[in-house]
Amino acid sequence: MTSRRDFLKEAATGVVVLGAQGSQGLARALEQKTEQEKSRVIIARDAALHGPDGKLDDKRVGDLLDRVIAAYTGRKRPVDAWKYIVLQGGAKDKVIGLKTNGLGGKGISTHAVLAYAIAERLQQAGVKPGNILIWDRNARDLEACGLTISHDPSRVRCFGSDSVGFEDAIEKWGSTKARFSRILTRECAMVINLPILKDHSMSGVTFAMKNMYGVVERPQDLHAGGCNPGVADLNAFPIIRNKIKLTIGDAMTSVYEGGPGFRPEHLWRPNALIVGNDSVAIDQVAWGILEKKRAEVGLKTLEAAGRPPRYIGTAAAETHALGVNDPQRIHVLEI
Amino acid sequence: MKRSTLPLIAILVTSLLASSALTACKKKNANPFPPSGTVAGWEKSSETRTFAPKDLWQYIDGDSEQFIQAGVVSTVTSDYKFQGQLEAVVDVYTMGGPDGAQTILERGQTKEAQAAHVGDEGLQYSQSVSFRKGPYLVRIVAYQSSASAPQALMALAHGVEANL
Numbered sequence: 001m002t003s004r005r006d007f008l009k010e011a012a013t014g015v016v017v018l019g020a021q022g023s024q025g026l027a028r029a030l031e032q033k034t035e036q037e038k039s040r041v042i043i044a045r046d047a048a049l050h051g052p053d054g055k056l057d058d059k060r061v062g063d064l065l066d067r068v069i070a071a072y073t074g075r076k077r078p079v080d081a082w083k084y085i086v087l088q089g090g091a092k093d094k095v096i097g098l099k100t101n102g103l104g105g106k107g108i109s110t111h112a113v114l115a116y117a118i119a120e121r122l123q124q125a126g127v128k129p130g131n132i133l134i135w136d137r138n139a140r141d142l143e144a145c146g147l148t149i150s151h152d153p154s155r156v157r158c159f160g161s162d163s164v165g166f167e168d169a170i171e172k173w174g175s176t177k178a179r180f181s182r183i184l185t186r187e188c189a190m191v192i193n194l195p196i197l198k199d200h201s202m203s204g205v206t207f208a209m210k211n212m213y214g215v216v217e218r219p220q221d222l223h224a225g226g227c228n229p230g231v232a233d234l235n236a237f238p239i240i241r242n243k244i245k246l247t248i249g250d251a252m253t254s255v256y257e258g259g260p261g262f263r264p265e266h267l268w269r270p271n272a273l274i275v276g277n278d279s280v281a282i283d284q285v286a287w288g289i290l291e292k293k294r295a296e297v298g299l300k301t302l303e304a305a306g307r308p309p310r311y312i313g314t315a316a317a318e319t320h321a322l323g324v325n326d327p328q329r330i331h332v333l334e335i
Numbered sequence: 336m337k338r339s340t341l342p343l344i345a346i347l348v349t350s351l352l353a354s355s356a357l358t359a360c361k362k363k364n365a366n367p368f369p370p371s372g373t374v375a376g377w378e379k380s381s382e383t384r385t386f387a388p389k390d391l392w393q394y395i396d397g398d399s400e401q402f403i404q405a406g407v408v409s410t411v412t413s414d415y416k417f418q419g420q421l422e423a424v425v426d427v428y429t430m431g432g433p434d435g436a437q438t439i440l441e442r443g444q445t446k447e448a449q450a451a452h453v454g455d456e457g458l459q460y461s462q463s464v465s466f467r468k469g470p471y472l473v474r475i476v477a478y479q480s481s482a483s484a485p486q487a488l489m490a491l492a493h494g495v496e497a498n499l
Contacts, residue, residue, distance in 0.1 A: 054480065203397065213396075263476075
């Protein structure tokens with residue numbers, strides 16, 4: 001999560017230090033600089049995340065989270081890593097939202113254990129329980145994740161937009177109009193996006209950017225054209241650009257076909273968490289993961305199936321400039 | 336035939352047609368969900384939710400589009416629990432006609448599917464059963480897998496079929 005300014009400082013310092021080491025040192029420094037300019041996506045896996053009974057091992061999920069966040073922040077101790085995330089997100093003493101996705105129902109929703117593990121670590125990093133708000137479209141979706149609804153300000157809160165409503169004002173970006181959840185506009189200073197990786201019958205892939213459909217009143221208006229440019233437009237609204245600081249993507253369980261609903265016949269366990277702050281790069285990487293699985297089971301590519309996630313390219317284009325989709329400019333770190 | 340009997344026959348035929356239409360209508364609007372205990376081991380564990388085509392996205396997001404294109408008229412859904420452990424959801428889509436139900440049933444079918452003897456045509460996987468009967472498309476999905484799931488799901492499928 002190094003800012004451009006921080007990076008330039010680090011790079012300048014590095015060049016001075018390396019100056020005495022000659023041209024090879026400089027070349028290495030430039031190479032390092034190019035690497036650092038790439039969008040970083042961290043994929044952490046644990047093959048034993050699900051037990052023989054098919055249930056998630058809560059302890060291993062926590063360990064996996066610590067591992068991926070350590071790699072993302074460069075801070076080994078979870079408490080330091082989370083303090084850094086809160087500070088970088090400008091959310092010290094403010095409300096931090098954890099946006100889940102429970103639309104697919106019980107079998108294919110963001111796992112509660114992940115949301116609670118993050119909430120626990122945020123508290124260890126000094127965030128008051130009431131300043132943590134786990135949220136989604138409605139109570140039903142949250143319960144589908146296995147979460148318990150709570151409005152108690154002395155505890156981690158958990159409720160849906162259905163209980164607080166949407167802003168009256170209609171916001172516009174390009175030709176897209178939306179009314180945003182008051183949880184996003186009024187409660188949260190920063191949001192950590194917790195999508196779940198799925199195949200999608202219209203958009204091809206649903207993960208980081210598509211999860212924002214759950215923050216507006218009428219997501220159905222954004223589904224035309226394979227959700228393109230709907231997904232890209234929605235993510236271009238300043239309120240989303242400014243508040244979504246980090247994505248911790250749940251790829252512990254997924255559906256590679258027949259999504260976004262629960263299709264046990266197409267269920268698959270990648271046993272992974274995918275983390276980064278560039279939603280476009282994350283979706284691009286997730287698309288590759290989904291295609292690889294589809295190829296393994298002999299399914300057509302999403303392109304051949306008539307539903308490539310074109311919104312990813314739109315989001316990366318100059319018109320939107322939301323992130324990077326060029327694989328050459330994405331540094332994928334698998335741990 | 337005497338001229339005076341013709342109006343009587345016309346009234347009789349009209350009544351019969353009206354009566355059969357009413358029966359069909361009643362059948363179409365009948366509750367497809369077996370009450371708790373009707374199918375051995377199964378409890379209806381939630382209220383029934385109903386969605387008009389325009390609201391179907393609230394339930395199944397992007398999936399709604401394929402149902403709308405296939406002519407869905409209404410959707411009802413309810414959760415079930417088998418022997419207090421296995422959780423499942425039953426979705427009943429009323430389509431405009433049998434073609435729409437067939438379109439949806441065939442979509443997404445994989446080679447692992449086994450023919451299920453329920454309704455006009457049925458498919459079974461280890462954790463789900465789907466079938467069509469007339470204009471109805473029924474999908475029953477278990478959230479967990481277990482050795483008893485396939486048999487239990489089939490029993491529930493027959494229970495739903497009997498109400499259609």
